[in-house]
Amino acid sequence: MLKAGAAARRRFVQHLLAEVPLAAGAWSDPRPFDTVYFGGGTPSQLPAEDLAGVLEACRAHLPIAAEAWVSVEVNPEDVTAEACAAWRRLGARTLSLGVQSFSDEALRFLGRRHHARQARAAVQTALDAGFHTVSVDLIFGLPGQASEAWQRDLDAAVALGPHHVSCYQLTIHERTRFGVAAKRGQLVEMPESEQAVLFELTHRRLADAGYAAYEVSNFARTSDHESRHNRKYWDHTPYLGLGPSAHSLAIADAAGSPGARRWWNELRTPRWEARIAAGEPPVGGEEALGPRELATEAVLLGLRTAAGIDLAAFAARYGFDLLAANAALLDRLVADGRLTVESRPGAARLVPTLAGLAVADGLGAAFEVPAVASPV
Amino acid sequence: MDHIRNFCIIAHIDHGKSTLADRLIQRCGAVEAREFRDQILDSMDLERERGITIKANTVSLPYTAKDGRTYELNLIDTPGHVDFSHEVRRSLMSCEGALLVVDASQGVEAQTVANLYLATELGLTVVPVINKIDLPSADVERVMEEIDRDLGLDPFAAIQVSAKLGTGVDDLLEAIVTQLPPPRGDPQAPVRALLFDAQYDAYRGAVLLVRFFDGTLRAGTRVRLMHSDALHKVEEVGFERLKRVPAGQLSAGEVGYVLAGIKSLSGLAIGDTLTEAERPAAEPVPGYREAKPVVFSSIYPMATDDYEDLTKALEKLKLNDASLIYEKDSSAALGFGFRCGFLGLLHLDVVQERLEREYGLSLILSAPSVRYRVVLLDGKEVWVDNPTFYPDAGGIQAVFEPYIKASIMTPERYLGTVMELCRERRGAETTHRFLAAGRMEVVSQLPLAEVLFDFYDRLKSITQGYGSFDYELLDYRLGDLVKVDILVNGEKVDALSQLVHRDFARPRALRYCERLAKTIPRQQFKIAIQGAIGGQIIARTTINPFRKDVTAKCYGGDITRKRKLLEKQKEGKKKMKMVGAVEIPQEAFVAVLRTETDEDED
Numbered sequence: 006m007l008k009a010g011a012a013a014r015r016r017f018v019q020h021l022l023a024e025v026p027l028a029a030g031a032w033s034d035p036r037p038f039d040t041v042y043f044g045g046g047t048p049s050q051l052p053a054e055d056l057a058g059v060l061e062a063c064r065a066h067l068p069i070a071a072e073a074w075v076s077v078e079v080n081p082e083d084v085t086a087e088a089c090a091a092w093r094r095l096g097a098r099t100l101s102l103g104v105q106s107f108s109d110e111a112l113r114f115l116g117r118r119h120h121a122r123q124a125r126a127a128v129q130t131a132l133d134a135g136f137h138t139v140s141v142d143l144i145f146g147l148p149g150q151a152s153e154a155w156q157r158d159l160d161a162a163v164a165l166g167p168h169h170v171s172c173y174q175l176t177i178h179e180r181t182r183f184g185v186a187a188k189r190g191q192l193v194e195m196p197e198s199e200q201a202v203l204f205e206l207t208h209r210r211l212a213d214a215g216y217a218a219y220e221v222s223n224f225a226r227t228s229d230h231e232s233r234h235n236r237k238y239w240d241h242t243p244y245l246g247l248g249p250s251a252h253s254l255a256i257a258d259a260a261g262s263p264g265a266r267r268w269w270n271e272l273r274t275p276r277w278e279a280r281i282a283a284g285e286p287p288v289g290g291e292e293a294l295g296p297r298e299l300a301t302e303a304v305l306l307g308l309r310t311a312a313g314i315d316l317a318a319f320a321a322r323y324g325f326d327l328l329a330a331n332a333a334l335l336d337r338l339v340a341d342g343r344l345t346v347e348s349r350p351g352a353a354r355l356v357p358t359l360a361g362l363a364v365a366d367g368l369g370a371a372f373e374v375p376a377v378a379s380p381v
Numbered sequence: 382m383d384h385i386r387n388f389c390i391i392a393h394i395d396h397g398k399s400t401l402a403d404r405l406i407q408r409c410g411a412v413e414a415r416e417f418r419d420q421i422l423d424s425m426d427l428e429r430e431r432g433i434t435i436k437a438n439t440v441s442l443p444y445t446a447k448d449g450r451t452y453e454l455n456l457i458d459t460p461g462h463v464d465f466s467h468e469v470r471r472s473l474m475s476c477e478g479a480l481l482v483v484d485a486s487q488g489v490e491a492q493t494v495a496n497l498y499l500a501t502e503l504g505l506t507v508v509p510v511i512n513k514i515d516l517p518s519a520d521v522e523r524v525m526e527e528i529d530r531d532l533g534l535d536p537f538a539a540i541q542v543s544a545k546l547g548t549g550v551d552d553l554l555e556a557i558v559t560q561l562p563p564p565r566g567d568p569q570a571p572v573r574a575l576l577f578d579a580q581y582d583a584y585r586g587a588v589l590l591v592r593f594f595d596g597t598l599r600a601g602t603r604v605r606l607m608h609s610d611a612l613h614k615v616e617e618v619g620f621e622r623l624k625r626v627p628a629g630q631l632s633a634g635e636v637g638y639v640l641a642g643i644k645s646l647s648g649l650a651i652g653d654t655l656t657e658a659e660r661p662a663a664e665p666v667p668g669y670r671e672a673k674p675v676v677f678s679s680i681y682p683m684a685t686d687d688y689e690d691l692t693k694a695l696e697k698l699k700l701n702d703a704s705l706i707y708e709k710d711s712s713a714a715l716g717f718g719f720r721c722g723f724l725g726l727l728h729l730d731v732v733q734e735r736l737e738r739e740y741g742l743s744l745i746l747s748a749p750s751v752r753y754r755v756v757l758l759d760g761k762e763v764w765v766d767n768p769t770f771y772p773d774a775g776g777i778q779a780v781f782e783p784y785i786k787a788s789i790m791t792p793e794r795y796l797g798t799v800m801e802l803c804r805e806r807r808g809a810e811t812t813h814r815f816l817a818a819g820r821m822e823v824v825s826q827l828p829l830a831e832v833l834f835d836f837y838d839r840l841k842s843i844t845q846g847y848g849s850f851d852y853e854l855l856d857y858r859l860g861d862l863v864k865v866d867i868l869v870n871g872e873k874v875d876a877l878s879q880l881v882h883r884d885f886a887r888p889r890a891l892r893y894c895e896r897l898a899k900t901i902p903r904q905q906f907k908i909a910i911q912g913a914i915g916g917q918i919i920a921r922t923t924i925n926p927f928r929k930d931v932t933a934k935c936y937g938g939d940i941t942r943k944r945k946l947l948e949k950q951k952e953g954k955k956k957m958k959m960v961g962a963v964e965i966p967q968e969a970f971v972a973v974l975r976t977e978t979d980e981d982e983d
Contacts, residue, residue, distance in 0.1 A: 172933075173933035173934055175933075176932060176933055197927065197929050197930075198929075204929055221935070222934065235936060238936045246937055252937030252938045252941075253937075267941060269937075269938060292941060298944060301944055301947065302944050305947065306935065306940065309935055333961055334962045336962070337906040338906055341905075341906040341907055343906065363928060363930070363931060364926070364927045364928070364929065366931045366932060366943070367930040367931075369947060371904070
């Protein structure tokens with residue numbers, strides 16, 4: 006988030022450009038990157054030329070596929086026909102708009118700078134600009150939010166007809182504005198039962214409008230509109246992140262055993278800049294993932310997706326039968342309608358139902374992942 | 382024998398018995414000031430903390446009185462609870478006199494009266510002592526009136542002391558010498574000595590504490606314990622002066638210890654009579670009753686890894702507590718443990734607390750049970766104290782359960798509620814009679830099983846602490862008993878099964894179900910908790926699963942965070958017991974199995 010002025014922006018871009026070769030030096034996976042994502046902040050605050058410069062630097066130092074899918078995350082107030090044209094020139098095929106809500110009241114509560122009217126106009130402009138995929142981010146579960154209010158937001162989104170919708174439930178983190186308010190009792194988090202109602206409403210309403218849920222919070226008109234980039238986070242495809250607090254993952258299978266390394270950049274911009282200025286990769290921390298950690302994540306992440314877990318692939322990679330290791334639990338969860346086992350020949354999958362998606366974290370925690378050495 | 386005084390101190394809880402004992406010991410110089418710890422007689426931490434004496438200790442104090450003669454004052458400490466009533470009785474039987482302590486601000490209370498009755502029944506001379514006169518709230522005049530009116534004792538004979546400050550202790554020592562009678566007995570007659578306590582010494586084995594009524598005993602004499610019919614050769618006799626002081630002999634009227642190379646306490650019966658093998662006494666000391674366990678419960682370690690530690694702890698505890706019995710037990714839900722027998726509920730409490738405190742163990746105890754006599758269809762009889770081994774209902778002809786004769790003393794104003802309590806607990810032939818002014822005794826024949834659950838606490842609560850309770854076992858009577866099982870998602874949780882009267886089966890089952898529902902965390906699926914008699918469901922609660930438990934965003938950095946959180950949760954789950962696919966935290970067992978109360982507080 007850049008609140009500072011033009012000078013700070015320039016400094017930020019310079020450091021980002023300088024990070025590219027540093028990061029590339031530490032990246033050894035030869036396979037080409039087939040997606041590039043500008044996001045996790047407000048890249049639309051940077052002029053498109055800056056984004057183009059960064060992309061160019063990446064192409065110069067990293068194996069970026071020529072046809073790599075470029076996505077850009079933008080704020081509605083930054084969306085104009087001109088800006089859209091510039092992003093298209095950059096090669097962006099997906100434009101993701103941080104709309105959050107089509108209600109001014111909700112936007113005020115969330116501390117957004119744009120208005121509902123602006124949000125509608127921005128989505129329309131983006132659609133008119135001819136991006137392959139226009140995506141709209143919405144937030145639900147605001148304290149005291151009535152299901153009717155959320156329904157109106159969904160209806161507004163559906164009426165505009167973007168190709169992709171992300172609906173995130175408001176999460177109140179400690180040490181944020183909302184976290185502090187909640188602690189002081191000025192804000193009451195939505196009770197679980199109401200959260201569940203809104204979650205189900207979201208999935209039903211969007212399904213009715215032809216948007217298929219392919220993940221807990223993500224919906225697409227067709228599979229071609231699903232996020233190619235985000236999927237990588239969920240299936241342990243390697244990724245390289247640049248910028249403050251960006252995360253990266255490299256696969257490091259060793260001695261016949263699945264392995265990976267995940268690292269993250271310095272969280273604070275000044276520290277990130279200082280490390281780069283000193284000519285160091287600005288890595289703030291890292292972790293090594295062994296077979297057990299990876300299998301745990303694979304369950305956790307797989308159960309968040311509509312496709313679920315490919316059981317044969319899972320067994321091949323981690324060396325154990327997930328269902329056999331959790332037989333009693335599985336019986337209960339299937340009986341209670343949280344999970345189904347789809348067993349087409351050669352393609353058995355463990356798939357969450359809608360009720361299962363709603364409690365995916367708990368499901369992931371309930372599954373036993375035995376500590377076994379496994380062949381890759 | 383004229384220079385001997387055998388006495389005990391009896392008091393309501395917290396009226397300062399132990400502090401007074403400490404002061405007497407100090408004043409008689411039996412212990413160096415620097416060695417002195419407060420409440421020396423209550424050597425176990427637990428006793429210090431609870432202010433009750435569990436294990437009787439005794440001490441002989443040399444005291445030079447104003448008449449210039451040196452007396453041997455034998456202070457015999459008494460345990461203070463109904464579970465140990467045999468021990469109290471035996472301690473009192475070893476004395477000629479008792480100091481009855483009354484708190485100067487609290488006045489006469491239930492146990493004061495109960496203790497006085499017991500002491501006078503056994504023919505003891507009682508000297509009232511008003512303690513804590515230093516307290517600002519002390520009201521000596523009122524207490525003197527109560528001593529006169531409620532106890533029927535001479536209030537002007539009462540000695541006023543502050544055990545804390547030492548005030549009046551000299552007067553008290555003189556009163557012990559002048560008001561209490563010396564023992565009587567024939568030193569030439571065959572030895573007749575009451576075994577009123579035993580302790581374990583790692584080097585010398587069992588240390589028998591005895592009161593000599595007749596005869597004289599020296600080292601080398603062969604002795605017989607009359608009830609257990611065991612022969613031993615005396616190695617050493619002597620006096621307990623906080624440490625053992627050997628003596629040439631012990632004889633009639635004296636209190637001391639006997640070492641006879643006895644390896645363990647387990648074969649000893651407190652209350653037994655020691656006599657000479659060659660020249661036995663004609664009759665044992667009267668009043669012997671075998672201390673039989675009447676309450677049974679299984680003890681499991683919270684963490685199954687602690688089973689070895691529990692085994693060792695019980696072995697050690699047993700050395701000092703002959704009345705504790707145990708054998709191996711196991712539960713599908715709770716793993717390996719021990720089935721233990723106790724003298725009563727407090728005994729159970731004390732054992733649990735000692736295991737937890739002295740041996741650092743965390744424990745789960747199954748619901749206490751009595752021992753039932755079950756007559757099978759084929760006429761065979763089996764004894765069952767563990768619901769796990771209760772025969773199939775179809776094979777049972779009749780079940781008999783132990784009954785007690787409960788004697789409850791209460792101020793008159795609580796008579797109605799006390800009678801009602803007895804009725805609720807299936808009391809039969811409940812009668813009442815007046816004792817002193819305003820004081821009643823209620824006698825009722827109650828199933829022991831009904832007393833196990835919270836009876837004493839309820840009595841205390843409905844009588845505002847004034848009710849006191851004593852019981853003796855009567856007989857076995859036909860009972861309409863059923864085994865209630867608790868099922869979690871259809872799986873029986875063996876540790877929660879219990880035997881109950883049919884009328885109480887449903888409420889008890891429901892209470893268990895509700896407590897489980899409160900303490901088992903919500904899980905990913907619906908959990909049905911049922912109470913059942915055989916195949917018939919009599920109670921049911923449900924724990925609904927989570928409906929929403931997923932974070933919205935899960936991209937780069939969220940994944941590590943999420944996995945770490947999950948790893949932490951899994952660590953916590955290791956402490957859970959699995960019943961089918963349901964994770965049950967230890968606290969759930971603790972909550973369900975904690976002492977019954979009629980209404981759950983929350």
